[in-house]
Amino acid sequence: MQLEDMILISVDDHLIEPPDTFRHISARFKDRAPRVTRVNGKDAWLFEGRTFKTGGLNSVAGRPKEEFGMEPTSYDEMRPGCYDIHKRIDDMNVDGVLASICFPSLVKFAGSFFHDAEDKQLSLAALRAYNDWHILDWCGAYPGRFVPLCMLPLWDVQLAVEEVKRVVAQGVHAVGFPDNPALKGLPSLHSDAWDPLFKVCADNQVVLNCHIGTGASAAHPSDDSPIDAWITAMPISIANSAADWIYAPAFQKFPGLRMALSEGGIGWIPYLLERADFTTEHHSAWTRTRLGGKKPSEVFKEHIITCFIDDEFGLRNLDSIGEDMVTWEADYPHSDCVWPLAPEYLWRTVEHLPKATIDKITHLNVMREFSFDPFNTLGRENCTVGALRSKAAHVDTAPLVGLGGAKPIGDPNARVTSRDVKRMFAAVGEHAVGATTELGA
Numbered sequence: 001m002q003l004e005d006m007i008l009i010s011v012d013d014h015l016i017e018p019p020d021t022f023r024h025i026s027a028r029f030k031d032r033a034p035r036v037t038r039v040n041g042k043d044a045w046l047f048e049g050r051t052f053k054t055g056g057l058n059s060v061a062g063r064p065k066e067e068f069g070m071e072p073t074s075y076d077e078m079r080p081g082c083y084d085i086h087k088r089i090d091d092m093n094v095d096g097v098l099a100s101i102c103f104p105s106l107v108k109f110a111g112s113f114f115h116d117a118e119d120k121q122l123s124l125a126a127l128r129a130y131n132d133w134h135i136l137d138w139c140g141a142y143p144g145r146f147v148p149l150c151m152l153p154l155w156d157v158q159l160a161v162e163e164v165k166r167v168v169a170q171g172v173h174a175v176g177f178p179d180n181p182a183l184k185g186l187p188s189l190h191s192d193a194w195d196p197l198f199k200v201c202a203d204n205q206v207v208l209n210c211h212i213g214t215g216a217s218a219a220h221p222s223d224d225s226p227i228d229a230w231i232t233a234m235p236i237s238i239a240n241s242a243a244d245w246i247y248a249p250a251f252q253k254f255p256g257l258r259m260a261l262s263e264g265g266i267g268w269i270p271y272l273l274e275r276a277d278f279t280t281e282h283h284s285a286w287t288r289t290r291l292g293g294k295k296p297s298e299v300f301k302e303h304i305i306t307c308f309i310d311d312e313f314g315l316r317n318l319d320s321i322g323e324d325m326v327t328w329e330a331d332y333p334h335s336d337c338v339w340p341l342a343p344e345y346l347w348r349t350v351e352h353l354p355k356a357t358i359d360k361i362t363h364l365n366v367m368r369e370f371s372f373d374p375f376n377t378l379g380r381e382n383c384t385v386g387a388l389r390s391k392a393a394h395v396d397t398a399p400l401v402g403l404g405g406a407k408p409i410g411d412p413n414a415r416v417t418s419r420d421v422k423r424m425f426a427a428v429g430e431h432a433v434g435a436t437t438e439l440g441a
Contacts, residue, residue, distance in 0.1 A: 001355045003347040004135070004386030006096070006341060009363040009372075010391075011307045012211070012262045012329035013100040015138065016059050016075075016082040017045075017107070020125070020402075021433055024136070025129035029122050033129065034106070043074040045106055047222050048117055058082075058105050061333030062400045068335055069424060077403045082333045085141045092145065094392035096343040096385030097330055097395060099374050101147045101174060101209070102138065103262070104130070109211035110176040112184060118195045124153050128163070135170050144194030144377035149174045154186055157193055160198050160392045166205045173371040175201070177208040177259070180215030189248035202254035205371050207305065210245075211262040223419035230418060235265035242304065242404075246276055246296045251303045258369055260305035261282060263329065266314035269321045273297035301325060305369055311337055312349045318357065325369070326361045342386045364379035 003272040019036040033046040060068050075083060092100060106361040107113040107130055114130075116198035117123035131150040139146035150167045152175050159304040164175065182188035200210060212218075218237035220230050238261055250257055276296035280289065291299055301322035307329045308314055314321060328346065331337040338345045351357050367373060374383060381387065 001357060003343050004384060004389075006343060006347070006358065006382075006385050007383050008097045008328060008330070008343065008346070008385060009099045009374075010097055010330040010332070011101050011209075011260065011305070011327045011366055012123060013102050013148075013286070013332045014058060014334055015088070015102045015255075016054055016078065016105050017392075018075075018083040018331075020137075021106075021133050022126060022129045024132040026125050029125040032119075032122055032125060041074075047113075048119065048122075052113075055108070057108060057211060059333050060335050061337055061339045062397070063403070064399045064401060067403075079400060085138055089142055089145060090392060090395045091332065091339065093186060093388045094397060095330065095332070095340045095394040096388050097332075098367075098378075098383045099145050099372070100330070100332075101149050103149060103176070103209075103211055104134075107151060108214070109262070110178045110214040111154065111183075112178075114153065115155050115184070116152065118260075120153075120155065124159065125157075127151055127153055128166075130274075131163070131167055131172075134376040135167065135172060144374035147174055147366070147372050148172045149176060151176050152197075157197050161196050162205055164197070164200045164204065168206060173205055174207050174209055175274040176214070177210050178215035179210035179212065179238055179261070180244060181323065183215045189244055189250065194250070195253065198250045198254050198257050202256035205256070206260075207370055208257070208259040209262050210238075210259055210374055211240065212264055214284070217235070220350050220418040223417065223422070225418050226415045227418055227421050228415075235263065237269050238264040239268055242269075242272060242300070243276065245304060246299050249254060249289070251299055252292045258303055258305060260307070260327075262307060263309075263331065264306065265311055265313050266306045266308045266326060267317075269300075269314065270317050273300055273320065276300070305365070310338070310345050310349065315349050315353065315361075318353075323357055323360055324365060327366050327369075328362050340395075391417075423435040 022033040023031045035047050037046045037051070038044070038045055039051050043054055045054070054075070055073045055078060057068065059082045062079040062081070079091070080087035085270065105111045111127060114123045114127040134150060135148050139148045148171065150163070150172050152163050153371065154160055178184050178186065187193040200206070202326065210367055212235060216237055218230055218234045245259060271393050273296065279298055280291070282429070284290070305325050305327060307327045307333050309329055318326060330342050332339050350361070
């Protein structure tokens, strides 16, 4: 097997919502739908009297690393593939990526933009309009190239159940969900309140996609700490939530339920599972925790989908993680993505593995768990890295230099600290989408 033979499906990419995202909203709410406006010469979304600026580290693909920061803040300051579906396909082709799950930006990874709205009837209409746009206009424009990911009205479990049924009828098998709903003011994973939602997801093979930062967030060690420390620990911040899912009753009640730790990495998982098994063996006599006769590591490997961008250690320890539930992600267009060299970065970490294992973690596991079959639509021979890149000779991958946006504040020769990033956040605006979703500020 060679690099060009790989078939890559990313379970964690992102999109910047284009101005017509809410065009499917019902006529009753048309004049109150989220819309793009200009604030101080920059693009921003207006909804319920608040403005939400676009961009941040959410959309820096194609930029020189020296120009990363709290930018861009307008559509003309970012690569069109961030928000234009046709340009996105070009960028996927040149990166050798067959298909993608795309998390939103404005509406947040688990849809909390809608949860936080005051008028819940308007919010529900906007949420459904977003889902319809995502299914019909984003994913539907190129069949076989996207796994649709829809948002749910989690403030009302019955409404969430109805929305699952509605989008499943349109071929959807993935929804956003907080990694720890209790931290968002919602019932905990140990509450029976979620049972109707978990049941409808299990019955219809719908995966709960829990992106890092949707519940628990990586803490800044201090304002003086280099931002590198926070970025380094970000994926591992979901470990606490992963442990909570292992011991939650959902997987015993609904054996078909699956959840995904989106953008969480895999290298830390072997120790978590080792520790969980020790905890159960050593403490369950007094904690009275029972997992239906299974070890915590077995529960994890059966129900929890994991993913990685660049994780050599994890890939050398797949036997401790469970290769049947490991998947790959590109994270385009976020600051961790390695576009347009994703296959090159991946190949150097997987070339030691058997072909059967490479096929599992690059596409087969995704196809099985997300009920997704691009081969039936496109033909397998057209899905490889080599075949896709052969269609992308016209795509310009030259770095986008000097497009503007907020830069680190202070001494240009000094390291960037958490305090600097918070200042950048404040300079961009209180409701900056990029800052709230990617920087957790």
